[in-house]
Amino acid sequence: MDEMTRLSARVLELERLLREREENDSFRLVFNSAPYGMVVSDESGRIVMVNPRAEEMFGYSAGEFKRRRIEDLVPPALRSGHAGQRHHFHRAPSIRSMGAGRDLYACRRDGTEFPVEIALTPLPGENGMLVLSSIIDISRRKLGEEELVRYSKRLERSNAELESFASVASHDLQEPLRKIRMMGERLGAIAGESLDEQARDYLGRMIRAGDSMHRLIRDLLAFSRVTMRTEGFTPVDLSATARDALSALELLVEETGAIIVVDDLPEVEVDEAQMRQLFQNLIGNALKFRRAGVVPRVEVTGRVEDRAGDLVAIVEVKDNGIGFDERYSERIFLVFQRLHGKTEFEGTGIGLAICKKIVEHHDGRIHARSTPGEGAQFVVEVPVRRKPDSPAAPHSA
Ligand SMILES: Nc1ncnc2c1ncn2[C@@H]1O[C@H](COP(=O)(O)OP(=O)(O)OP(=O)(O)O)[C@@H](O)[C@H]1O
Ligand SMILES: [Mg+2]
Numbered sequence: 085m086d087e088m089t090r091l092s093a094r095v096l097e098l099e100r101l102l103r104e105r106e107e108n109d110s111f112r113l114v115f116n117s118a119p120y121g122m123v124v125s126d127e128s129g130r131i132v133m134v135n136p137r138a139e140e141m142f143g144y145s146a147g148e149f150k151r152r153r154i155e156d157l158v159p160p161a162l163r164s165g166h167a168g169q170r171h172h173f174h175r176a177p178s179i180r181s182m183g184a185g186r187d188l189y190a191c192r193r194d195g196t197e198f199p200v201e202i203a204l205t206p207l208p209g210e211n212g213m214l215v216l217s218s219i220i221d222i223s224r225r226k227l228g229e230e231e232l233v234r235y236s237k238r239l240e241r242s243n244a245e246l247e248s249f250a251s252v253a254s255h256d257l258q259e260p261l262r263k264i265r266m267m268g269e270r271l272g273a274i275a276g277e278s279l280d281e282q283a284r285d286y287l288g289r290m291i292r293a294g295d296s297m298h299r300l301i302r303d304l305l306a307f308s309r310v311t312m313r314t315e316g317f318t319p320v321d322l323s324a325t326a327r328d329a330l331s332a333l334e335l336l337v338e339e340t341g342a343i344i345v346v347d348d349l350p351e352v353e354v355d356e357a358q359m360r361q362l363f364q365n366l367i368g369n370a371l372k373f374r375r376a377g378v379v380p381r382v383e384v385t386g387r388v389e390d391r392a393g394d395l396v397a398i399v400e401v402k403d404n405g406i407g408f409d410e411r412y413s414e415r416i417f418l419v420f421q422r423l424h425g426k427t428e429f430e431g432t433g434i435g436l437a438i439c440k441k442i443v444e445h446h447d448g449r450i451h452a453r454s455t456p457g458e459g460a461q462f463v464v465e466v467p468v469r470r471k472p473d474s475p476a477a478p479h480s481a
Contacts, residue, residue, distance in 0.1 A: 088093070090247075097379050102303050105453075114362055116135050116136060116337060118137060118139060118218070119137060119220075120218050120219055120220045120222070121134075121135065121137045121138035121140075121141040121142070121189050121217075121218070121219035121220075122134065122135040122137070122138055122216060122218055123135075123138050123149070123157070123216075123219065123252050124207065124214050124215065124216050125153070125214065125215055125217070126211075126212065126213075126214055126215075127174050127212050127213055127214075128153075128156045129152060129153040129155055129167065129170055129292050130150075130153055130154075130460050131149050131150055131152050131153065132150070134146055134216065136150045138219065140374035141190075141192075141221055142157060142190070142191075142192050142193055142228075143192045143432075148193075150365040154166075154170065154215075154217070155167060155357065156191070157191055157428060158190065158191060159190070159197050160191070161191050162189075166187070167399045169458065171216065173202070173204060173206075174213055175246035177206030177213060177215070178206065179203070179204070179205050179206070180201065180203070180332075181201065181204070182202040182203070182204055182217075187199060188200050188201065188202060190202075190219065190221075194440065198221055199221075199222045199223055200218070200219050200220060200225045201220045201222055202218065202219050202223055202439055203217070203218045203219055204216070204217055204218075204219075204432045205218070209391050218336070219389050236472075239400060245251045247308050247311075248308075248324075250304060250305075250307070250308035251305060251308040251309060252319045253301045254302075254304045254305040254397040255303045256306065256382070257301050258301055258305075258413060260298055261294060261298055261301065261322075264290075264294050265291060265294040265295065266300065268287060268290050268291045268294060269291060271285075271287060272288075273413075276342075277392075277451075279380070287360075290420060295438050297407065297433070298381070299432050300420070301431055303432045303434035306434065306436070306438065307417065307419060307437055307438055307441065308351060309357075309362075309446070310358065310438050310441045310442060310444045311441060311442070312420075313357065314355050314445070315355055315356055315357050315445075316355065317351065317353045317354060318354075318356065319351055319352070319353050320351065320353070320354050320356045320359065320430075321351050321401060322349035322350060322351070322352055322359065322386060322397070323346055323347070323348055323349040323386075325349075325354075325359045325360050325366075326346045326349060326363045326384050326470045327346060328360050328363075329360045329361075329362075329364040329367060330344060330346070330363075332360075332364055333364065333367060333371065334367055336368070336372075337371065339354035340371055340374060340379075340380050341379055341380075342371055342380040342381065342382060343379060343380070343381045343382070344367070344382045344383075344384070345381075345382070345383045345384065345387060346379075346384045346385070347383070347384060347385040349384070349385075349387045349399060350397040350399075350468065351386070351468075352397045352466060352467075352468050353467075353468065353469050353470045354446055355445070355446070358442045358445065358446075361438065361442060362438075362439050362442050362443070362464065363384070363393065363401070365438060365439050366401040366462050367382055367401060368386070368401075368435065368438060369403075369435060369436070369460075369462075370382045370401060370403035370405060370460070371430070372429055372430075373405040373406050373407075373408075373424065373429060373460070374403070374404075374406070375404070375405055375406050375457075377406075378404060380403065380404065380405060381403065382402070382403050383400075383401070383403075384399065384400070384402075385399070385400050386398060386399040388398050388468060394467060394468070395468035395469065396465050396466070396467055396468065397466050397468050398463065398464070398465050399463075399464045399465075399466075399469070400461055400462065400463050400464075401461070401462045401463060401464075402443055402459065402460070402461040402462075403459050403460055403461075404459040405457070405459055405460060406424070406456070406457065407422075407454040407455050407456045407457055407458050407459050408423050408424075408454050408456060408460060409454075409456055410452075410453065410454055410455075412453065413452045413453065413454065416436050416452065416458065417436045417439070417440040417450070417452075418434040419433070419437040420432060420434065420437075421433050421435060421437075429481065435439065439464075440441070441462055443464055443465075443466060446466040446467070447466070447467055447471070448464060448465050448466030448467065449464075449465045450462065450463065450464050450465075451463055
């Protein structure tokens with residue numbers, strides 16, 4: 085080998101060393117700055133290298149780690165099984181995550197355990213196969229998940245309590261109220277003539293206030309009971325349900341000379357009694373909030389939409405009545421919220437709150453659109469079929 089060849093071989097060797105060193109340096113950089121714990125172990129389970137995050141996670145210093153085996157990081161009850169799994173991994177090494185579908189735990193120096201996610205990467209080397217375990221401490225995530233489950237359970241409980249409170253309270257309020265109204269009427273009957281004008285006015289107002297409170301309590305009770313009394317979900321032709329609802333409104337339809345058009349509506353899995361109530365409230369409103377001097381016209385239309393594989397039935401109830409300012413299109417679904425005067429249009433403001441509760445009980449949505457003076461449109465969306473995990477049984481409360 086002449087001088088020149090030797091020199092160029094030397095240069096090549098230097099280049100290779102430099103490249104290796106650079107690669108090593110970048111590996112070290114990544115290794116040391118990784119946000120998850122990294123532990124490299126050999127075939128016998130001896131720990132050969134750790135990063136700072138692993139030291140922090142497990143409470144061992146780098147020096148202490150090197151006197152440990154990978155099994156020391158596993159909860160004691162699982163150590164013997166782990167050695168077997170390690171041999172298995174070395175026989176068929178591949179990049180994989182550990183314990184798919186199982187909750188994994190790791191063990192700190194002080195013996196405390198914490199939930200982890202682990203990915204294994206084989207690192208073939210000159211002295212045999214090494215394994216890189218990348219470890220994420222998921223205690224916080226787990227805590228978050230548990231908190232979420234606890235929170236939703238608490239919410240469910242408090243909802244049920246609220247419903248039964250409203251029901252019990254309104255039921256128990258009825259009795260004393262009945263007495264007040266009855267006594268007021270009796271007083272009017274026996275002493276009405278002897279009372280002066282002002283006293284009679286007071287008495288009259290008292291009785292009227294009692295009547296209106298009676299209606300409020302009755303409606304509150306109806307509202308709180310809506311979803312308690314479910315008859316279960318069955319496939320129902322909504323056109324038939326809408327026509328049923330109309331027969332309950334017959335008198336109003338006759339009085340107002342209204343034209344009501346019910347289109348072919350989809351067949352949907354619903355609680356039929358609740359859907360009848362929904363139509364009755366919506367069509368009832370459409371007739372009540374009519375424009376003076378204009379023949380009321382109500383159109384009930386429906387269609388089915390495929391939303392990413394989920395079939396949704398959309399039913400619209402549209403009228404040509406007085407309409408309302410769309411600013412209030414959410415408020416009107418709240419209990420006792422009304423936009424129009426009591427003297428002009430009777431009612432307590434419970435109808436749409438009941439509609440909303442019914443639709444939500446069907447995992448659906450309801451919203452309203454309107455232009456004042458031109459009419460209103462209520463849009464109901466409910467899934468055509470019940471999801472298997474949807475509660476079909478009556479609510480207990
Ligand atoms: N079709 C409609 N056109 C115009 N305004 C409407 C219509 N439907 C509802 N509203 C407005 O929304 C308010 C709330 O409706 P909701 O049915 O809850 O109560 P209500 O009809 O006044 O009383 P209740 O239904 O208890 O007899 C109504 O008071 C009215 O102001
Ligand atoms: Mg109403």
